[in-house]
Amino acid sequence: MVVSRKQELPIINIYIKGTRLKQKDQFKYLRSLISSDGRNNSEVASRIAQAKTNFQKMKTVLTNKNISIRTRRRALECxxxxxxxxxxxxxxISKQTQRKLEATEMWFLRRMLRISWTAKKTNDTVLEEAHTTRLLISKIRKRQATFFGHVMRRxxxxxxxxTGMLEGKRSRGKQREKLIEGLTDWLKAGKSLEAIEATKDRKKWRAMIANAVKQGT
Incomplete structure (x- = not known):
């Protein structure tokens, strides 16, 4: 596989004992989908599909109104x-990816409450009936920040x-958002370098994460 931003990927020829290896656009590694464009759109779409499939397998429990919504939400989390x-x-997490994840979160809740799309209930109303708020993006960011702190300290x-930089000129157009940029914005840490410096102090880093989660951003 060649990972590149170019629309036309370079053709590579790798041989093992005279047999040419096939060049792939994507493959699974440790159950995660790796794509040649370097993006995680395909992986997120795959995760969403798998989660919905497993939700349907547990439908009899997750949509059972004889079980409290709190207990069913707990089952969803587990x-x-x-x-x-x-x-x-x-x-x-780009804005587009965030919208897809938030839509999936609401997909779960609407089916747990058995709310049809024809009911035309707003997301705020659904969240109120489920006795919850939007939590998925915050959970993902928390996991990212915790892992990022671990990586930086190692x-x-x-x-x-x-954190490394590639040599050469930047390509034209809007640059892709980096993981550290998204985390810095979520943590309200100012600049990326300030966030990296903050990871060295475990207590400070944990406090920043806790504060971001509390703010519900």
């Missing part, structure tokens, strides 16, 4: 959300991959 958020520590290869 059995469905881990499938959805697997590997999310490495996701770069100062190993993962640190270099996350």
């Amino acid at each position: 059995y469905i959300e881990p499938i959805l958020m697997y590997g999310c520590e490495a996701w770069t 100062e190993k290869l993962e640190n270099l991959v996350t």
Whole structure:
């Protein structure tokens, strides 16, 4: 596989004992989908599909009105959300990705409450009936921040991959958002370098994460 921003990927020829290896656009590694464009759109879409499939398998429990909505939400958190958020520590969450994840969160709640799309109830009304607020993005960001702090303190290869700079000129057009930029914005840490510096103090970093979660951003 060649990972590149170019629309036309370079063709590579790798042979093992005279047999040419097939060049792939994507493949699964440790159950996460790796794409040649370097984005995680396909992986997020795959996670959403898997989570919805498993939700349907537990439909008799998750939509059972004889069970309190609090208990059903707890079951959702234990059995469905881990499938959805697997590997999310490495996701770069664009606005489009965030909208898809938030839509999935509401998809779960509407089906748990058996609210048809024809009912034309707003998301705020659904959240009120479910006795909850939007939590999914905050949970993902918290996991990302916790993992990011661990990587920064280790100062190993993962640190270099996350913070390193590539040589050469930037490509034209809007630049892709980096993981650290999204986290910095969520934590309201000012600049990326300030966020990296803050990870060295465990207590300070945990306090920043807790404050961001409390703000519900």
